Amino acid sequence: MNEQEKAIGVFDSGVGGISTLQVLAKMLPQENFIFYGDSANAPYGEKSGAEVQVLANEVVTQLQAQAVKAVVIACNTATSAAKTELIAQHPTLPILGIEPALKAAVDAGKQHILVMATPLTLSLAKYKTQLAKWGQQQAIYSLPCPGLADLIEGGAAALPQIKVALNRLLATVRQQPIDAVVLGCTHYPFITDLIREQLGQPVTFYTGYEGLGRNLQHQLQQRNLLRTTNAHPTVRFMSSRDTPAELALYQQLFAQGLK
Known part of the structure; x- marks a missing residue:
């Protein structure tokens, strides 16, 4: 597999980042995505910044094991608390984060x-x-x-x-x-x-999702990582709470939303 064909990793403390994933998948329809929900440790927003940094780094390591070409932090808390540290710890991996809009x-x-x-x-x-x-x-x-x-x-x-x-x-x-x-x-x-x-x-x-999508597209283009053709784009779900029920919830929210 060449670098362009690799998937984009997207992660959140749980199911929330699936709302971000929905927009990214529409804006970049040729790309494959792997979503990782750290539901076993959710929510991040009531932990300390240091705890979030440790958890986010563990998730990025998990995604790197899946050979992703970029990582999107689809979590406002993790972006604010851990993005700078993640970039320093993974200097060769493009890492982007969602910001409050x-x-x-x-x-x-x-x-x-x-x-x-x-x-x-x-x-x-x-x-x-x-x-x-x-x-x-x-x-x-x-x-x-x-x-x-x-x-x-x-x-x-x-x-x-x-x-x-x-x-x-x-x-x-x-x-x-x-x-x-x-x-x-x-x-x-x-x-x-x-x-x-x-x-x-x-x-x-x-939400800031469209701005994040444009930034992701720009970053991939700059690095010659943007995929332009893909007959069968895929979205794969992973979770730290690795149960059939949890993964089914991810699929349901991605397809329909909660509302």
């Missing part, structure tokens, strides 16, 4: 922006720098959502608990004139319909 919401002229993310993502310097840069121009509401990603790991069976959690979390901002929601965790796009319903007002969602 606050800039996209600001550039679109949104004035009341809700940022939903894990506690760790909102506590790290990367987000605080963005907040300091744009927080004087727009009203930005930072909403840590402890436990939400973990509930989404449960799939459709957890929908009643997800609704209860959202009702509690969004109660603090429901009276604000929110016109944009930045989803700072890749688990959250699976429940956009529920978030919109709970807010009770029209909002635009921002």
Whole structure:
């Protein structure tokens, strides 16, 4: 197998990164993908930065064993906490990460922006720098959502608990004139319909996925790794919770989404 024919590795702390994978697979339809969900250690967003760095490095090592040509960190927390260290530890491997799409919401002229993310993502310097840069121009509401990603790991069976959690979390901002929601965790796009319903007002969602896809395409082109033909593109799923039920959940979410 030549370098172009190798798969792209995508990973998250669990099922959330599948929402990123859906967009990447559409934007790069000639590529093969391997998705690794670290569901046995989910969620990352309530661990320390040092713990996330160790776990993310273990996942990248697992993906390297599958001979991937690039790795996408489809986890906002892991990007913020571990991307710099991963690049240093794997200098020959292109490594890209998802970022909270606050800039996209600001550039679109949104004035009341809700940022939903894990506690760790909102506590790290990367987000605080963005907040300091744009927080004087727009009203930005930072909403840590402890436990939400973990509930989404449960799939459709957890929908009643997800609704209860959202009702509690969004109660603090429901009276604000929110016109944009930045989803700072890749688990959250699976429940956009529920978030919109709970807010009770029209909002635009921002994920950053399209920008990540364009960056990935550019990085692959620069390295002559972009695949231009593929009669049978594949998506393969792996998990640290390696059970038939877990892998079936991955397949279901990739095909349909939770909503």
